[in-house]
Amino acid sequence: MHEVGTDELDGSPIWLVADGADLVAGVTAIERIAVGARCETWLGWSRPLWCPALVKLGRPGRRPQSLTREVAALDGNPHPALPRLLAADLDVETPYVITEFVVGEALDELAPFDIGTAALVTVELLAAVRALHGRGLAHLDVKPENVLVRAGRPVLLDFGSARPLGRRQPAGHPVGTPGFAAPEMEECRPISAAMDVFGVGATVLASLAGSPQAETTCTAGDVLEARPDLADDPGARALLDVLAAMTAEVGERPTVTAALVAVADLFDPACRPWPVGLTPGPPNRVDHGPAAVLVAVKRPASHDQQREG
Template identity: 30%
Template sequence: MSEHHPGTESAPTALAADDPYEIGGYRLHARLGSGGMGVVYLAYTPGGRPIALKAVRREFAADPEFRERFAQEVASARRIHGLFTAQVVDSGVDDRTPWLATAYVPGPSLHEVVRRHGPLPARTVLLLVAGIAEALQAIHGAGVVHRDLKPANVLVAGDGPRVIDFGIARAADAAALTGTGLRIGTAAFMAPEQALGLRVTPATDVFALGALAAYVAGGAPPFGNGPESGALYRVVHEHPDLTRVPPDLHDLISWCLAKRPGDRPATAELIASVHAHPEVGPRPEFTEGWLPGPVREEVGGPVDAGPSAPVHARATRAARVAGGLHVPTVAEAAAPAPAAFAQAAPAPAPLAGPAGPVAPARGSRSGRRTPGRGRRIPPTTAAAVAATLLACAGAVYYLDGPVGDETGTGGSSVTPSHPPTASGPASPSPSAAESASGYVPGYVRARLTAPDSGYEFDLKAGKVVAAETAAWYLARDGRAFLPSEDSDAFVTEAGDLTVAACVRGIETRPAAALPFDALGKERPFCVRSPDRGEIAIVRLVEAAADGSVTIVADQYRRS
């Protein structure tokens, strides 16, 4: 399994034209990532629970020894039921394209958390070590060695870490030995015996946990970055660099990073050491305060947001049942979001215009703000929500971390599709009228499809992204579009819309609502960014019965 590229984004994206429509009877909704072993998709069970479905690459699927080991590892993984691990829910080991489905856990990986927020405090690191060690106990108890424990394979939820992709690396051993060039594991987190090609044991995962803890506590791998060959040499021959790690963590991490497997602690000893540490005490619990504030705002916590909260808010503040993360059903994901807190405020009456109700002029808007990032919906009450629910970053399960844009499809077990796509936008030269308006073209004729309400249109980049990830966005609220807070919108009566007409319309007749029923190819609308620096002219192409929405957008920016 090859090392993933650090910093690669892990946000879900719309299916590409060559992605399958379904695998193993599960309809695919989005691509979650790809790696050395295959592609991971977002799918749903018949009852509506989201799952991460991993389709194996063709070259692995063609290797009989890989298929045999893959079946063995999937059978072992089904026996793992730890509270800090992912649950395998289904598989197709005998299909022409083998696949594996696991529970979908919204939340960023430790790699993403450290990349965005920097090193984490000692208490957080210790609690992560205890939770991951408990996950390893469940994995090792099923006779499995993870082999590729690294920050990208640990997700952060409000109630603790989740270890993913346990044991699957072993299935690739045979194919790797036949000359494909894939290395099993990740060099910067690989134990010396693994780097030397010797037998791996549970102690191999303990070494990786020590390297992971050093990375999380110090912001850099203890054996450095750079070329894989250099990292492997340092893992085998040199002492770890713990200069960035808080001194009170040195002993515990150094214990894990012992060169000889027999000198490393067992997982039970690791948990006991965390209990005994003065930063934690005898009851390490993932309660309020275990994560630093900025990370907790991103991840959310064990707070019940109610059954009607949107998927992006509920996933991070959902009720935990029996120590697990509650994941919303399809019906829940489509439900409107309730207000978290309400504060009475007088609502000015909406103005009237040829295009229907319009909002008051900039600076005197009415309306209600939904949880999330304060998105506006049509004014129906005299209330303004005073608090927000922050969304999760949408990190998900990967076969070995997101790398590149590979596909792992093929064979009779997958059905070709014509799924949502995002056309590559072009950048033409500005016309005289556009230049006169003060705006020049950015991208044009970008055809974008959001598979469901868990996605939004990133108007700045001209692509589909996971909900709550774009700064200037066009989302949906039921059967209507929902622009960014403080964005302005205008709907034209004519069949065409220019930038100059958009600017005039926004200043004189800004739209209060963008319902699908009032829009279409013959009635474009425009949205201006909160900083007034960009404008998007949008046409609704289709709002399909399956929940997907397709638009065509042109973007312009101030010259």
Template identity: 30%
Template sequence: MNAEPGIPAQIDDYRILHRIGHGGQGAVFRAEDPHGTPVALKVIHDELSKDPDHRRRFLREVELARRVAPFCTARVLDVGVFGDRPYIVSEFVPGASLHHVVQKEGPRTGGGLERLAVATATALAAIHRAGIVHRDFKPSNVLMGPEGPVVIDFGISRALDHTATMSGSIGTPGYMAPEQIEGGEVTPAADVFAWAATMVFAATGRRAFPGDTVPQLINAILHREPVLTGLPSGLKPLIQQALNKNPALRPTAAELVKTLTGDEFHVETAPLPPAPVPPPPPSKQNRRPALLAGALAVVVAGGVLGWQLWPKGDGSATGDGTRAQTSLSPSPSAAPITFGQALGEPIEVQENDVRSIAFTELDGVPLSVSGGDDNTVRVVDLDKRTELYAMSGHEGWVGHIVTGLLDGAAIAVSASNDGSLRIWDLRKGTQMSNPMLGHQGNVKAVDLGTLNGEPIAVSGGQDGTVRVWNLHTGEQDGDPMTGTTGTVWAVAYAEVDGKPIAVSAGDEGVVRVWDLTTRRQIGEPLTGHTNGWIRSIAVGTLDGAPVAITGGEDKTARIWDLATRTSLGAPLTGHTSWIWSVDFGEIDGRQIAVTGSEDRTARVWDLATGTEIGRPLEGHTDRIYDVTLGTLAGKPIVLTGSRDETIRLWDLSPPLPG
């Protein structure tokens, strides 16, 4: 039964079965035509389809895609409008994307790589013969179907090109040709460039133009030579020419096919003249630079963090849904590693900003559960550094994740800009029950707890409310808590004298405490942050007293006694920009906080003294949206998630620096 918000069980002649994907353009569903034949049906997002003239142009452009000969492409079968939202029906191709396959199984080699190159070049040749430029050819738009590679989403980017000012530039950094980045004429030669970059990724598992941030990627594409190490010698000259920065010097897709299949076509093998190497770009303040034509200004949103339902120090988790403060003492046999040292290479699974990250254990295996701007919830085995699941369902950013137990099952609950909260079974990698709907607008934060013996989630959102949800029924429990002015960016569940409370904060820059039994605010708002918003809250105990820690736009983290609702001690200062996230734990008997900031560092604090422990954790190339504490091989660690699309792990093993 379909349970997607705003999507009925039937769209015109097509019966919706379930969601199979999503992206910046729209949501993709598996459906059936009137004869029971499976099809893929893509419904374009609301914001891309509100203007009637835009819709007409969209339908006209997609009709061109129906002319493409079905050589290694997913045929476009139908196009229409459902309400005000255009949709496209295409051939259903079972199989994972090339991006996913390479991440899971490693680079393509030998005959598999050769067949991939021929099939995708053939697909582009067919697309170009129909007078279409794909404009967004990349590994995630190549499906590894049972009958071979299949190219999808051709014709869509051109159809949506008029909406670029609303949805961001058409194309994907790392696979965009120089002329596409600079806003010049986009011809079939841009697809050839993207094809070559995709083949480099397929053959090596790396981008042809390395870079940790979008500006670095763009700088490399515009000014540097591609890194082709690891390419087979027979393929390398063709790839090199296809990546020429001058579109006039690239082969056509038809010429690619001729060369790959043995027909005569001369490939220039002389080395290209060196391009001037400019200095590295300065630290960026915006994720999408101005040179991306029509790019949408980034909406600032926080990766707020509430206290997780943590495993106990012995690796077990509380079974009744109540929290246990993290004990991060290492095992006696742990090998000494310098405090603050990065553990291994960054984890790259999210395909856009990492907004939130949580830690949990399942059968003794340490897991990270992350959410981000690619609208997915992803689970990674931290021992093996491998992705276990990429869970789809949300239609907007996943801004916050919390993990815990529900009737003994390991779960994650996610909050999204699509207005929903969702529960995920971490053992199966599947969604549990229907989305939890009720917030009017984006849902920014969620935490877990218990109320009257029932497991609950507490959430906050753009509508300025704090809401309670029964996790057994998936329904809202009682009326929302109102009175907040502005978006609620952070919530946390706690208990004071055995009574369940919620702590919330957001754009108004104050901290509010709520009695979850009466649904009334306790006392006056807590003030102390001197400027702007508060994006994050973590709760725990300090010297036996229940406390909350908040991080804000004033570059400080502050500690609050939840029993007396007063500020404790001086603020934690040291960050040079906004604090997006906080977490709370204990190492070697010392109670600590960890903060993540716009300044691209995470910092560890001794809460007894209010001083920073050691040096800042440095390595991310963009803001740190979220921090969370955990354990790995018996050692305390902190995980950080960033707008640079990576997750990093840091060793916090004692001895701690002074």
């Protein structure tokens, strides 16, 4: 495929893609964006679609399970707060996933923001994880750096940590990011939707407090300490109460639907973007047909037999 070099930071193999060469068939390399432990992320240009595209490649010699999770989360998922899957092939020598390139500002760069923005971000992130839960998955790594704001609306990124609801975590190997992972995640309890409720709440609290890189979970008190002007704002206090409940112990946490409704009810009916009187429908998978792909979305013959390199 491509020549192999060595990453200067971790000393492990990386792909050396020549200027103007194809990352995968039909997608020309523009620049490498990031190198992770198992994948490389590239900005490319799709010639068939004539648009930018984000390409994740397994690093040389590695077949990362995280790419399988990306496909499971995004294939056929129409929710607008999730990036569109454009193509994937997990059976080739170098497995890859191609998604739309989301242009926006990172949530951690926008913090702190106003209460109205915080409420809208909360509602739409809850709706996004609810769409994942409807297909039996939890995101498990909701945090400010995994959210881009495009045209004023959040888009949730990075599904490499997604796991099926109910799956047990290996003891001593929790997923998630400190400060945004629910306590029961760090205790390696079975995967639950409540973990994403916590992640959304912790993300918005940290963004309101202006501490999007916090390694401990921000509280409503942290927000009021950082922004005392919010103490006399009834709307702010009401939102902080809901966010506090979302980051409570798992037995006291609202469901994702209950949290969504609680925040939605805080909006002035005259200015919220949805009609009065609506409640969320079942978060079932919506079938709009196959993804608009560059090549067929292909999965390995047996996901369960794959092991991360």
